[in-house]
Each structure stands twice: as structure tokens, then as C-alpha cells.
Amino acid sequence: MAKILSPFLFILFALNILKADTLFVLDTKKIQNGIELSLSSNINKSDLKISELKDKNSYRKIIDFEATLEGIRTNYDFDEAKISIAQFNPKTTRLVLSADKELESDLSFDKKTLRFTFKSSDNKASKEKKVSSSKTNSKIYITDVSRYDSGITMKLSDDINEDDLKEFSMKNKNSYRTVINFKAILDTGRKKFDLDKNTQIVILQYNPSIARVVINSNKKINTNKIAKDKELFIGLDGVKTDDDFEPVTTKKVQSNKGKIVVIDAGHGGKDGGAINGKLLEKNIVLSLALKIGDELKKKGYKVYYTRANDRFINLRDRTKIANDKKANMFISIHANASPNKKAAASMHGFETFFLSPARSERSKEIAEKENQSDLEEANYFSKQNFLHSLSREKIIASNRLAIDIQRHTLSVLNKKYKVNDGGVREAPFWVLVGAQDMPAVLVEVGYITHPVESKRLANKSYQDLLAEGIANGIQSYFYNNR
Ligand SMILES: [Zn+2]
Incomplete structure (x- = not known):
């Protein structure tokens, strides 16, 4: 893979090396006297910073941990306490339990689930009260x-x-x-x-x-x-065109039909992408891109491809299509490769990346090093511009899209196969930078270098499942983010 000189070298390189894991809080929900967090990976008690603030009439327990909260600040109301979860700073997610008086609380860890509960000072009474007051009295x-x-x-x-x-x-x-x-x-x-x-x-x-x-x-x-x-x-x-401004009627849910999706099959032409014997990344991802497009068209979406055949396209021209078509989404399809033969047998799985400024020193170093390998592109996407042009809204939207695609694809694949969940990751990919005002993600459908996964990737029925899962994820994103 390192032999291929293309703008994608940077991307592929970054994909393989940028494994600095970001922990995501994927979901939070209210449970009995507490909340439950679904996380993208495991967490230990030692990862949490816990502090307490006690006052005469107020009590706060604060739990901080390094994670990105998917979604927004949420407050959960209980009879005698309140729990909030929020992104405290770019690195830290914060949980706060607040009450009028000190409460005992408990943290439990179960695989990718973290539960934060408190002990009710009078269990029986509050339980009964809860039943009678649920729904009717809860604040929104x-x-x-x-x-x-x-x-x-x-x-x-x-x-x-x-x-x-x-x-x-x-x-x-x-x-x-x-x-x-x-x-x-x-x-x-x-x-x-x-x-x-x-x-x-x-x-x-x-x-x-x-x-x-x-x-x-x-x-x-x-x-x-x-x-x-x-x-x-x-x-x-x-x-309204009539003269009377009467009480208005409620219209039903507008469908997402007519949304425009641009699908980008990575590489093409002289740029084969990752290689494993006769298997070329450019061919696998083209076949997949067309299948995903078919799935989306069936669902009523308008689909454009950056390439629908085997040809080389500039990095810039890929997103230009998306911008020209005023697309609602840009999705780039790639297949991964292990950095060396030794690792080939152990590296496999499906991953989704969204664009984000590299935060760690290590990813900055990688970006700088790789920028030198293609000076023209590096100048075009001048690093500073790139970081400034990234709006928080776009990052959040892309993050959500990535999560939807990751979840839905794994769920479809795992009905028939056991596929490694590589998770949702962030990285500064140039191919995603150019897509303006739309969520943009890069999907790594699997490792072309893995003995089992490479066979699956070449298999049409496996490709069908991948396409179905990715299309479902896209549908889910549009549905949830109307
Ligand atoms: Zn690729």
C-alpha cells in the first residue's frame, strides 16, 4: 500500500496508524434511580475522576471522564435528585448528580455499559410515588x-x-x-x-x-x-394564500425522499488502493458504492457517484461533485490494509471515520509528515484553513452519521457473520474536508489483507449485506436528524 503514490496515501496511512481510541458515549437512558450509558468501548473506575461538593442544602457529585458525548446535554429528573450529562470540555464528559441532601451513589461497569445510580433515602415511598407520578408529572x-x-x-x-x-x-x-x-x-x-x-x-x-x-x-x-x-x-x-389567517392544521411527517447522497468509491484508474494479490481495493469499493447507491435509490434518495467506473479522480474533484449537486451527504467507501504482513492475520473489521481536527500530538505528527508527501494537495488544503473551516455543526453531524452507519452495518452483518466492530473514529481526512455544509464520513468496510475478511469483501452476497447496512445507517441518520 505504501507503494501507491496518491492523495489517498495520507488517508490510508492515517487509517492504519491513527488508532488513538476516542471513547464515545453513544447513548444515555434513564433507569431506576439513575442513568445508564452505552459506551463505544470498555471503561474502568480508574478512568473516572470523582469529586463531591457538599453544602447545607445542596449536594453535588461530579464524575468526569475522557469521552466524547454523542448528542447533547441531557438532564434526568428523579424525585429527589437530578442527573445531568454533558460535554464539559472537548475531551471530557461530565456526569453530575445533584440533590438537596447528600445521597449515596454507586457506579457499576458491565462491558460497554456504565450505570450511575443513587440510593433513594426512602425507597418504598419514592417507588410508589414514582409509579403514580410517572409520565404525568415528569418535566420535559x-x-x-x-x-x-x-x-x-x-x-x-x-x-x-x-x-x-x-x-x-x-x-x-x-x-x-x-x-x-x-x-x-x-x-x-x-x-x-x-x-x-x-x-x-x-x-x-x-x-x-x-x-x-x-x-x-x-x-x-x-x-x-x-x-x-x-x-x-x-x-x-x-x-397560505387565502385571506383568512385561520388556526392552522398539523401536517404529517415529511419524508426524507429527495435527499441527495454522493457516494465516493475510493481510488480508481491508476490508483488501485490497497492490494492483496489479485484483489484491488478500487474494484471492491466501486462494486460496493454502486450497490449502496441502488439501495438508496430504492428508498427514494437521489444518488450521485464520484465515479461509476474504473477511472482516476482527483481528491478535490470528489467533493466538488457533492458541492455542485448541493448534496445532503458525502460518503467515501474504502477498504483497509494492515501496515505489514505480520499484522495481516490479526487486523480485521468494519470502521467508520468522521472528519475532525486531530487532537492528539501523534495524529498531528502523522498529518504533518504525510502533508509533505503530496505538496500540491497540502497547499490546497492548507492546514490552518482546514481546521478553521470545520464547523462544530458539521463535526457533530458527521459524528452522528458515522455512528448510525457503524451500528446499522454491524447489525446487518452480524446476522450472518461475526464481524469485528472497529468502532467510530475521528481523523483529519482531506477527502472529507472539501464537502461543504453536509455530513461527511469515510467507511472502511474491512481489511483486504485479512485471510478471511478479504474473501468476504470479494463475495457479492457479503457486499450486498454491507450495502444494505450502510444504506440503513444513512436512512436512520436522515430520519433522526430531520
Ligand atoms: Zn482506500
């Missing part, structure tokens, strides 16, 4: 608000019912105002978004228990409200 927190298409999407600490949204509309001369109230606590503070020149959407805490979304416009707008999976989307749904 809005933990994150972001702009999405023609509206905003809110992350909630719990599910909300669309029927619980109270909407009314007002008209004053040529300005129209639609107000939507619902029971929730806005954790993020007031936020305002300009949907277009004449339309704004504001979210605020109307009173201690009611959150309010206000849409101001010079047009008579319809609203679109979708509540699902602890998320609430409120946005515009066209403009």
Missing part, C-alpha cells in the same frame, strides 16, 4: 435548539405529544404571528433564528413551566409540527 427539558431547513428542531429530555402543543395565531396589519406553547423547560435560553428576510422564529421560556415558540412573518404561514424520538420540529409549511 429542551436541551438543544438548532435551525433546520425551514424551522427549528429541539432535543428533548423526554417524548412530547403533538397534541400537547397549543397553537394560536394573530394578525396585526401586515405582520403575522403564530405562537406555540407547550410544557417544557428551556435549558438553552432564548434563541432566535432568521428563516428568511421576513420570517423569524424565536424560542423562549414564557413562564416557569411553559416554553413558547413564536413565528413572526409578513406572510400567512402554516406550521409543521413533528414530535418523535425525544425531538420536536416546528417549522413553516408553505404560505
